[in-house]
Amino acid sequence: MHEIADFRSDTVTRPSPAMRRAMVEAEVGDDVLGDDPTVKVLESMTADLFGKEAGLYVPSGSMGNAVCLGSQVVAGDEIIVEEWAHCLNFEAGGVAGLFGLLTRTLSSHRGAMDPDEIASWIRPGDLHAPRTALVAVENSHNFHGGAVVPLANLTAIRELCLSRGVLTHLDGARIWNAAATSGVPLPEYGALCDSMSVCLSKGLGAPVGSVVLGTRAMIERARVFRKRLGGGMRQVGILAAAGIHALAEMRGRIGDDHEHARVLAEGMARLPGLELDPAAVETNIIFVKVTAMPPQEFVDRLHADNIWTLALGAEECRFVLHCDVDREDVDRALAVMADVLPGER
Ligand SMILES: *Cc1c(COP(=O)(O)O)cnc(C)c1O
16 A cells, blocks of 8 residues: 555656666666667567567657657648547647648547548548548557557558558557457557557556657658657666566556456446446546536545545546556545545445
8 A cells, every 4th residue: 555546647656676776787878879788678679579670769658659750751741540649639739830740530439440431531642632641549548548449440440551551650658558458469569550659657667768669761760850859868778777677577467457447446436426337447547527526626635635636627537557556545545535425325
């Protein structure tokens, strides 16, 4: 049990003692000059996991998505993206501000866009219309409550894109969570996209970093965009060592977070003044509608008892499970919520 149970995000985790030791002992060099051995190990290890040719270590998931887009499309191109995608809504407008991209946003069923609808929007580009350059998918899908996008949907989108000469990008910030639930081997996800970005600093507990994956040629272009965005870092093996530790030691326990999410969701569904469908909780994220009081008031009252969460929008709160929340924290959170919420139980 922790003094504070922090459900705001899976980004709040702190490096474990073993991870810190790996960081202290990391061999380093100047990675911009290409000689940090620890970064190279992390990049090739991640690429191998997904069956991709090459990898590039970047400081954040936002930069990961940015360098994938920047290195593959040009200003004035259109990308097709799900309406609640992270790269569209939560990366400070980078797709437009950095790269001058048009976005065709499509609704979805829990993150799974309809391939027929995508097909109807793909345009080759001509004197009048923009060219559709890329389709971006997100798995698991953060703002659809950590939903796992079905493999069949990803496969259909991939086949469509290949047949129409359009690139596919996978925002796999939480691909570890998706894979833990779906049982799909990581190389199968890797095979369904041209570029992907995976986070080490979410469910895997590293303090910093994402890895971008693609072909060797794509990664070399991405390296230029990383430098352009100020993401070329020097003796960064210190951070990459945390990523290696995360990949080796932390992936295996991610099912615990899903189990904690299930227990929390089922408990919350029984409380008055909260509305959610526990069956919709597939991974480590829970969105709950708060009907008993304004969500921010609920957040503030939990905060007073050292349960931290976030109000998102006018009606909902989000709870995210991660390696720094244990089963006792979940039980205590449920007890505090039962106290804070009014009425019969
Ligand atoms: C967190 C997240 C990112 C990247 O976020 P950073 O804070 O920039 O590391 C990208 N995509 C998704 C789906 C995310 O949840």
